[in-house]
Amino acid sequence: MSSTVKPPMRDALIAAAFQLFLERGYEQTTVDDIVALAGVGRRSFFRYFPSKEDVVFPDHERCLADMTAFLAAGGEDDEPVQRICDAARMVLRMYAENPAFSVQRYRLTKKVPGLRAYELSVVWRYERALAEYLRGRFAGRPDGNLRADVIAAAVAAAHNNALRSWLRSDGQDDAEAAVDHALGYVQSAFGTSRAPSAPLADKQPEDVVVVVSRRGAPLWRVVQEIESTLGRG
Amino acid sequence: MSSTVKPPMRDALIAAAFQLFLERGYEQTTVDDIVALAGVGRRSFFRYFPSKEDVVFPDHERCLADMTAFLAAGGEDDEPVQRICDAARMVLRMYAENPAFSVQRYRLTKKVPGLRAYELSVVWRYERALAEYLRGRFAGRPDGNLRADVIAAAVAAAHNNALRSWLRSDGQDDAEAAVDHALGYVQSAFGTSRAPSAPLADKQPEDVVVVVSRRGAPLWRVVQEIESTLGRG
DNA sequence: CTCCACAGCGCACTGAGTGCCATGACCCTC
């Protein structure tokens, strides 16, 4: 999409950086070490990566752009929560495309506080993209912004939960299944009028009947009554 | 709790830093400028603040410790979601104690990307404290960790939504009411059998009557039926 | 009075990130 040609110098820098990071650690590796191993000038490093941390997350900028484009391409008839769940799945796929690389990076970010902080800012931008989309879709509804922020945070948290458990398994588990399960939980909590996932969708509509009186009551009261009715005390 | 005595030097550094940050901006102010204005040695700055960013968030370390202690002090009979909502309210109160300072800091963090990233790592630590508490409480339940992470993220997002809208109002709005409302929404979504807050608890129980048949149905189906019943298409 | 602990200070150093300019390859035009 954005860049059709692949600069070999960029890839060489990434390879050299990860080799040194894994050998002696992130903080023990200077930018001078990286450029020396890659055989390029120090100034060129900062041409391709605004900071030393960026070399650890080389493809997030593109992935974020893709996700934003995906959300912008949706129509008004899409179910919003479903849409952002699909958007979150795109991020997971990006990780799953290079399992070995993703696991290596996970080990790095787990150890180095500076990288963890940087990853947070990356995740935050994804979450903001989801929230902004929902804000647009919820515009006009009561508490639209609040609902958008909360649901986006829940979806991001569910995605990250599944992603991290997959990374901890060294890429052995089924990432797609894990994220489907996690997102299904969020969709059940913020459920909208759509089945959360295919295997549950073939239930009969008659398997539940709900009658609510006093429609003006606050939602939490309704939920409270339902839960006591369902016997979850 | 942690530090009973207040070093005047620390406060002098904070005051000097904010004066300069507001005058000429964060990035245009060097640590040398701050220590020169405060009349202390440069090395002393880094004795009190590990980094230049830390001087912008001088009380978060204490607040995080207080929140962790609050969560650890809870008993097994507390309602978990209610508990972390109360914990989140502690953070809001910390902000509300110094409205002018909080609003100044908000303006700074909104403009400076580096400070925004730092704030993210602070918020992340709060969220992790909430999630770790819930993980302990949900231990053994199916999807306990997932539920803990998602609910903690939702509570943090709701809190941040209310906090930011209060900060945007220059501290004029009612912060407590805003956060109560926002957390009430989360509790309604992940609702457990308890009223979300005192001012709503004195409603009559008769103001809503719910009848649910087929109790074995999945929760998302129940929610779907309720929403269509309530007319939230 | 002496010793010791500690808070602050000064200094020199590393390393990230930036601005500026030179160089060389490539391409387009005449």
Added chain:
DNA sequence: GAGGGTCATGGCACTCAGTGCGCTGTGGAG
């Protein structure tokens, strides 16, 4: 084929955050 323009790269010098180390003054305990 010569000249000029663009662009990627390299080299250099600089700022500034953050650190390690050693010095100094002060104040309390013996």
